[in-house]
Amino acid sequence: MRRTSPTSARRHRLQGRRDDGQANVLLLFGLTLSLLALTLLFVRVGSANDMRSQAQTAADAAALAAVAGLRDKAAEQLANDVYPMPRYDEEVAKGRAETYAKNNGAVLTDIRASDNSMGRFGNIVRVEIRGAACQKELAEDGSRHWNDVVCDGEEDDASSFEGTAAAIAIIELSVDCGRNDDGLYCDGQAINDGDQAAGYFDVHLIDQEGQYKYDPNSVFGGGAIVDCGALDGLHPQMCATHEVLNQEFPGFYLSAGGYRPGLESDHGWGQAVDYMMAELGGIPTPQMHATAIEVIDFLIQNHAELNVKGIIYDYHIWNPRRESVGPWMQVRREATYHGNLTLDHVDHIHLSVGPPPFR
Numbered sequence: 001m002r003r004t005s006p007t008s009a010r011r012h013r014l015q016g017r018r019d020d021g022q023a024n025v026l027l028l029f030g031l032t033l034s035l036l037a038l039t040l041l042f043v044r045v046g047s048a049n050d051m052r053s054q055a056q057t058a059a060d061a062a063a064l065a066a067v068a069g070l071r072d073k074a075a076e077q078l079a080n081d082v083y084p085m086p087r088y089d090e091e092v093a094k095g096r097a098e099t100y101a102k103n104n105g106a107v108l109t110d111i112r113a114s115d116n117s118m119g120r121f122g123n124i125v126r127v128e129i130r131g132a133a134c135q136k137e138l139a140e141d142g143s144r145h146w147n148d149v150v151c152d153g154e155e156d157d158a159s160s161f162e163g164t165a166a167a168i169a170i171i172e173l174s175v176d177c178g179r180n181d182d183g184l185y186c187d188g189q190a191i192n193d194g195d196q197a198a199g200y201f202d203v204h205l206i207d208q209e210g211q212y213k214y215d216p217n218s219v220f221g222g223g224a225i226v227d228c229g230a231l232d233g234l235h236p237q238m239c240a241t242h243e244v245l246n247q248e249f250p251g252f253y254l255s256a257g258g259y260r261p262g263l264e265s266d267h268g269w270g271q272a273v274d275y276m277m278a279e280l281g282g283i284p285t286p287q288m289h290a291t292a293i294e295v296i297d298f299l300i301q302n303h304a305e306l307n308v309k310g311i312i313y314d315y316h317i318w319n320p321r322r323e324s325v326g327p328w329m330q331v332r333r334e335a336t337y338h339g340n341l342t343l344d345h346v347d348h349i350h351l352s353v354g355p356p357p358f359r
Contacts, residue, residue: 088122114210122214231258
């Protein structure tokens with residue numbers, strides 16, 4: 001009987017050993033690496049989302065701060081018996097937006113104003129910001145870690161920034177205002193001070209900009225009595241009639257608007273003034289409407305001396321070349337319907353004075 005040597009037996013056992021344990025170790029190592037990579041990915045995605053969230057917070061704060069600057073001026077007007085006109089002031093709005101963006105870890109990159117009133121006021125402000133924190137991509141030589149957040153918001157390479165955002169805010173008069181023999185009132189009360197006046201304005205975020213880009217060349221004066229100089233470039237005849245109305249009916253309007261660019265309207269020729277009888281886009285109170293009719297009747301009766309060439313108010317129009325002379329309610333005719341309280345002249349009287357034609 002042949003005996004197997006101890007050396008041969010050992011060799012046989014080594015040759016027959018299974019590799020299952022080694023494979024399991026390699027699989028476990030691979031899974032560990034995969035989980036580590038996923039963890040790092042989730043951390044990075046989470047960090048980027050945090051940056052975007054922080055950027056949106058900064059954008060919201062900057063937009064609200066920009067329009068709040070307009071509120072301060074409008075409240076001052078209201079407290080001084082001047083109908084408030086929240087008119088865009090780029091220096092004030094931009095300064096406030098920059099400050100609030102910086103306080104929230106961001107940099108203001110763009111700001112613009114618009115409105116739904118033919119660009120007269122710019123009471124809607126949109127801002128864009130860039131997060132002052134950013135993530136750099138991996139350097140090719142591996143010298144920088146992927147999570148190295150080092151940017152200060154001044155870099156030219158905007159592609160390195162994860163946190164960018166935009167926001168839009170608006171300022172609106174939140175109560176009804178009018179004028180009586182005692183002066184300007186809002187919400188049925190006389191205005192005593194700026195703090196009270198500021199409370200009548202609402203500042204909030206919205207989703208959409210206005211229809212019209214703000215035009216700084218569009219002049220729209222505010223106040224109970226606006227002189228010709230504040231209405232910019234009025235024709236002498238229009239200015240003379242405007243002064244007559246101020247004398248005959250002191251403070252009958254909430255505000256007045258004169259010149260604005262565009263030769264398709266008498267406003268562009270300096271031959272028209274809009275007399276606001278309600279807040280922009282609003283409906284006059286019965287008292288303000290009755291005052292409007294009284295003023296219009298005066299203009300019609302004295303149209304020759306005052307060089308009146310046309311009046312538009314409350315969906316109707318009157319032209320001395322076409323209509324007879326008499327009370328407004330009897331001689332007016334329907335104007336073109338637009339479906340907008342401002343374009344349909346519900347909130348204001350449009351008066352054209354000067355040489356023909358009536359535009």
